[in-house]
Amino acid sequence: MNLWSSELAKLAANAMLVQRISNVNALSAICEKTGASVDEVAYACGLDHRIGKGMLKAGPGFGGSCFRKDILSLVYLSETLGLPEVANYWRGVVDINEYQKDRFTKRVISCLFNTLTNKKIAVLGFTFKKNTADIRESPAITMVTNFLSEGAQVAVYDPRARKQQILVDLHQARDDTVALENNLMICGDAYRACDGADAVVVLTEWDEFSNVDLPTPEVQTADPVALRRSTVLDPNANNFVPEGTKHKEEELCAVSAFLSALKVRNVKVGSPHITSDEEGLEGSRVRVPVTPAQTVPQWRIDWVRIARGMRKPMFVFDGRNILDHGKLQRLGFRVEVIGKASLTEANVQC
Ligand SMILES: NC(=O)c1ccc[n+]([C@@H]2O[C@H](COP(=O)([O-])OP(=O)(O)OC[C@H]3O[C@@H](n4cnc5c(N)ncnc54)[C@H](O)[C@@H]3O)[C@@H](O)[C@H]2O)c1
Ligand SMILES: O=c1ccn([C@@H]2O[C@H](COP(=O)(O)OP(=O)(O)O[C@H]3O[C@H](CO)[C@@H](O)[C@H](O)[C@H]3O)[C@@H](O)[C@H]2O)c(=O)[nH]1
Numbered sequence: 330m331n332l333w334s335s336e337l338a339k340l341a342a343n344a345m346l347v348q349r350i351s352n353v354n355a356l357s358a359i360c361e362k363t364g365a366s367v368d369e370v371a372y373a374c375g376l377d378h379r380i381g382k383g384m385l386k387a388g389p390g391f392g393g394s395c396f397r398k399d400i401l402s403l404v405y406l407s408e409t410l411g412l413p414e415v416a417n418y419w420r421g422v423v424d425i426n427e428y429q430k431d432r433f434t435k436r437v438i439s440c441l442f443n444t445l446t447n448k449k450i451a452v453l454g455f456t457f458k459k460n461t462a463d464i465r466e467s468p469a470i471t472m473v474t475n476f477l478s479e480g481a482q483v484a485v486y487d488p489r490a491r492k493q494q495i496l497v498d499l500h501q502a503r504d505d506t507v508a509l510e511n512n513l514m515i516c517g518d519a520y521r522a523c524d525g526a527d528a529v530v531v532l533t534e535w536d537e538f539s540n541v542d543l544p545t546p547e548v549q550t551a552d553p554v555a556l557r558r559s560t561v562l563d564p565n566a567n568n569f570v571p572e573g574t575k576h577k578e579e580e581l582c583a584v585s586a587f588l589s590a591l592k593v594r595n596v597k598v599g600s601p602h603i604t605s606d607e608e609g610l611e612g613s614r615v616r617v618p619v620t621p622a623q624t625v626p627q628w629r630i631d632w633v634r635i636a637r638g639m640r641k642p643m644f645v646f647d648g649r650n651i652l653d654h655g656k657l658q659r660l661g662f663r664v665e666v667i668g669k670a671s672l673t674e675a676n677v678q679c
Contacts, residue, residue, distance in 0.1 A: 340406075343399040344419065349384040350391045351422050354429045357387040357668030361436075367668025368650055387668040389468040389532055389648040390429040392457030397423060397466050430468045433667060434475040437646055440665055440673065441528060445481035449640070451526040452476075453519055454533025454649075455487035455495055462489040464498055468648075469532045474502045477512055484514040486522035488535055519630045520638060528644035529635065534651045540632050541653045636660045644673075 330338070357367040367387040375382035400423050407416035438445055457467035464470065469485075476483050485495060492515045499509055516522040519538070523529055531538055636643060645657050647666045654664045654672055663673040
C-alpha cells in the first residue's frame with residue numbers, strides 16, 4: 330500500500346462510519362415526523378447483510394476526538410486539491426451532525442413550553458460515548474451550551490467525566506463565564522442533578538441510567554467482551570479493586586470467581602456509591618473484566634427516586650434510546666425519544 334493510500338484509508342474508514350451514523354440520524358428526524366421508530370428502521374436495514382448491524386444507532390450526534398477531525402481533514406484535502414464538490418459532500422456530514430444536536434435541543438425547548446428560562450435541566454451523561462472519561466467533541470458540550478444560552482439552570486451528572494474537564498470544554502464553547510458560574514452545576518450523583526429538575530436529558534448511554542429489564546443469564550453470554558466493559562463495582566464493597574492496578578488475566582479470573590462465589594448477580598438499584606459534588610469520579614470507580622456469569626451491571630439509578638424529586642410536569646428526553654419508555658410513563662414522566670414521534674399526548678407540538 331502506498332503512502333497516500335494508507336493515509337486516506339484511515340480517513341476513509343472513519344468517513345464511512347460517520348456516514349452511517351449520519352444516515353440514521355437524518356432518518357431519525359423523518360421517524361419523529363412520521364411515527365416510524367428509528368430503532369426498527371435501523372434494525373430492518375441492518376438485516377441486509379450488505380449493510381450490517383453496526384454503527385446504526387441514532388443519537389444526539391457523533392462525538393469523540395477522531396470523527397469530526399478526520400472528516401474535516403477530507404474537506405480540507407478536497408479543497409486543497411481543487412475539488413469543491415467533494416469538499417461540500419463531506420462537509421455535509423459535519424453539518425448534519427450539528428443539525429442533529431440543534432434539533433434535539435429545539436425539541437427539548439419546544440416540549441418545555443418554548444422556554445427554558447428559570448427551568449432546571451438535568452443532563453445525564455457528558456462523555457461522547459459510554460465507558461470512557463473522554464468528552465472531546467461530545468454532543469453534550471453543544472447541548473449544555475444551548476440550554477445555558479436559553480436561560481436554563483443545568484445540572485450535569487456523568488459517572489466518569491472530570492468536573493474540571495467539563496468546565497474547561499464548556500468555557501471554550503461559550504464566552505459567558507457568568508452563566509457557567511451561576512447556572513451550571515456538576516453533580517456527583519444523578520439524584521442531586523435531577524432534584525427539582527423540570528426535565529432529564531439522557532445524552533450518554535451509560536448502563537447505570539437504564540431501567541430496561543435485564544436479559545436472562547443465557548442471553549447475557551452473547552458478547553462477553555462488551556458486557557465485561559459495562560461492569561462497575563462499588564468501591565465500598567468487598568470486591569472493589571483500586572483503579573490503576575494492572576490486572577493480569579489470571580487475576581481478573583480470580584476476581585470473577587470470587588464474585589461468583591459471592592453470587593453478586595443482582596443489580597443494586599438506588600444507592601449511589603459516590604456522593605462528592607466536587608471531583609470527577611475517575612478515581613472512585615473501577616471497571617473490572619469479569620466472566621459472562623457476572624455480566625449484569627452492579628448499579629443502576631432508581632427512576633422512582635428521580636421522579637419523586639422532580640418538578641411536575643416532569644420530562645425525560647432519551648437521546649440514546651436506551652430507556653424503557655413505558656415504565657417511565659407509568660411513573661408519570663412525559664417521555665420524548667430520539668427517532669420516535671412524541672410519546673407525550675398532552676403536548677402534541679413536541
Ligand atoms: N482516541 C482514540 O480512540 C484513537 C483511536 C485510533 C486512532 N486515534 C488517532 O490517534 C491520534 C491521537 O489521538 P488520542 O486521542 O489517542 O491522543 P491525544 O493526544 O489527542 O489525547 C491523549 C489522551 O488525553 C485525554 N484527553 C485529551 N483531551 C481530553 C478531553 N477533552 N476530555 C477527556 N480526555 C481528554 C484522552 O484520554 C486521550 O486519550 C489522533 O490522530 C487520532 O485520530 C485515536
Ligand atoms: O451507531 C452509532 C455508533 C457510534 N455513535 C457515536 O459515534 C461516536 C464515536 O463512537 P465510536 O466510533 O464508538 O468511538 P471512537 O473512539 O471515536 O472510535 C472511532 O474513532 C477512532 C479514532 O479514529 C477509530 O479508531 C475507531 O475505529 C472509530 O470507530 C460516539 O459519539 C458514539 O456515540 C453513534 O451515534 N451511533
